[in-house]
Amino acid sequence: MNLARIVPIAPWLLGMCAVSFPRPLAAAETRPAYLDPAAPLESRVEDLLGRLTLEEKLSLVHADSKFTTAAIPRLGIPRRWMSDGPHGVREDVGPDTWNVAGHTDDFATCMPVLIGLAATWNPDAARAYGDVIGEEARRRGKDIMLGPGVNIQRTPLNGRTSEYLGEDPFLASRMVVNYVRAVQSHGVASCVKHFAANNQETQRASVDVEMDERTLREIYLPAFRAAVQEGGAWAVMGAYNKFRGQFCCENDTLINHVLKGEWGFQGLVMSDWGGTHDTREAVFNGLDLEMGTERGARDRAKKSAPEAGSDPSPYERYYLAGAFREGLKRGEFPLSALDDKVRRNLRVMIATRLFDGREEGALNTAAHQKAARSVAGEGIVLLKNEGGALPLRADKLNAIAVIGENAVRLHAYGGDSARIKALYEVNPLEGILRKVGARTNVTYSPGYRKDGAPDLIDKAVAAARAADVAIVIGGLIHERPFDCEGADRSDLRLPWGQDELIRRVAAANPHTIVVIVSGSPVGMGDWLDRAPAVVQAWYGGTEGGNSLADVLFGEVNPSGKLPCTYPRRIEDTPAHAMDEYPGKNGVVHYAEGLLVGYRWYDTKRIEPLFPFGYGLSYTKFEYSGLTLVSGTAPNGPIVTVEFQVANTGDRAGAEVAQLYVHQAKPSLPRPLKELKGFRKVMLNPGEKKAVSIALDRSAFAYYDPARSGWVAEADDFTLQVGSSSRDTRLQGVFRLGETTLGN
């Protein structure tokens, strides 16, 4: 129980002491404890806390510009810088405006968007990715990176689908852990966002999300939990929306009870920009750092801080600034509430080695560009490849017709807060030109344009007819209302007449390759049966065009797998089928419950266009020899699934072996299958490797709301191993002997 809440006056008196007698840096004191890297973290935090005045403390819990908090020079605390995130270090803005700062040293490496990272199904790629972000953030002087985003894809129409890690909590969890660890290894805090249930952009600032406890625990929270508990993320950003009637940035259940209580999170919770709404709620419900409060909200806050002066600075009008100070003075808020927030802010500073001399970092290095190329290439998903249409052989082609605006359009500088001022961005046309050299004649025709131009199709068809191969590079754009913050798409269709373009190009040239550049699933029903090859390329970043050309011409054998289901029709998707998107009267009920993504399609037996986990290769893989080995070590795995994967084709390639679990007779209904393990295996032609995936009890458990815990029941579990969620190659049954309840 928080005594300070009951007796608010006493802590305030203590606070007065803190105001009057902060511990100064004594002249004789050579190195105070907080500056001693060898001292334990908590004693450094307490030492520094004890030296702060009330004003200094307050200055640490709200912004003093768009992306900073104030410096405290007398204690050697510099201005603290935050930056978006999530696939590169954003250009500088402000300080007090969203206008770009116009710096020349803020060009950065743009990594592929996060959904493209998820499509690698390779936690090592997440580590390489995080290393780039961390090193570049350090070089750019950033202390906290605003990412990654781990909101689960509830609807493919969500404008921020590209910024997240797909539809499955297990996959997202495995990817986020390495991302966060890598970023933070460079002395930069990773701020995981948007906590929680932020699954649509429509009405994002107000919509109230309702879902049952089990769905929350099993679908929407695991990636956050993994980021915090396994990844050690030092910061979490609250979401804009409400959850069960309370704004997420000031949400007692999510922040106080789950994040800080159950999960023991010791870092800081910051608001999304403009996500703070009320001083009292922010004080008591766990918000530690208020960022981005804008004018309308400021004016409301001003009313509760009358003595803030005739024209207080915009930052003084923040909910956790003047109004907080006044509430402390009046005894409405205990000083302990402020101290807890400050402690968390200091902890993050110290844990990220602010006072210990951090590495300088590095920007736009060849190594970063190489990582960008390899991760983007590894995330490209080959969706269809009939008759060996791919890979292309440059030496066998005299003429290639490249068609489509996305062959030349740049996307790095799109996506609103996720935009990156890339040092350069190789577009697909450039990538192809570089790959084929002067030998092959490459023509380019736009085929469609964002602003429409009907005759473009005729020209593209003529170009396709005259070429050996036509490559249509279309998809979406990284701008509203497509793959961009602030709005959702209205449907799955490709815009601007692309369906017709692809149909006609494919009719004109049987060797037509379709490349979809997008950050979310698109409809393909109109033309999929007519195009022999289809590639999902995402927004590939700095090296995107090279990565795509690597795959098209076979230098990289595709190994990406879909991190989300591609539906045939939007009506087939769970939120839309339940008529629970975008909600009614400001409330959205997640009525589909646990049945998100493949859990829905499998359980409801709906045929998707492409299933979760799907992706082809230029080689073939065979699975064999499944054995289940029961664990006997007390804290070890309870079963290890062992099998072999062989490359039976004639090229080296990587396969993502996926393990799904199905419980025979659960006491509460469960989805037909759930991903609980995967392994990416690189194999030379003819090579066979043994793979083993160890499962602990969490792989068998579901959340039981009645017992507020995770139950693994004594039952039979079918363990399916395969190449996608719908392509099971091996299976075995494991009998769990004993029911257990855990956290």
Ligand code: BGC
């Ligand atoms: C976004 C956040 C972002 C912040 C700062 C908000 O609009 O929702 O993801 O980090 O702006 O740019």
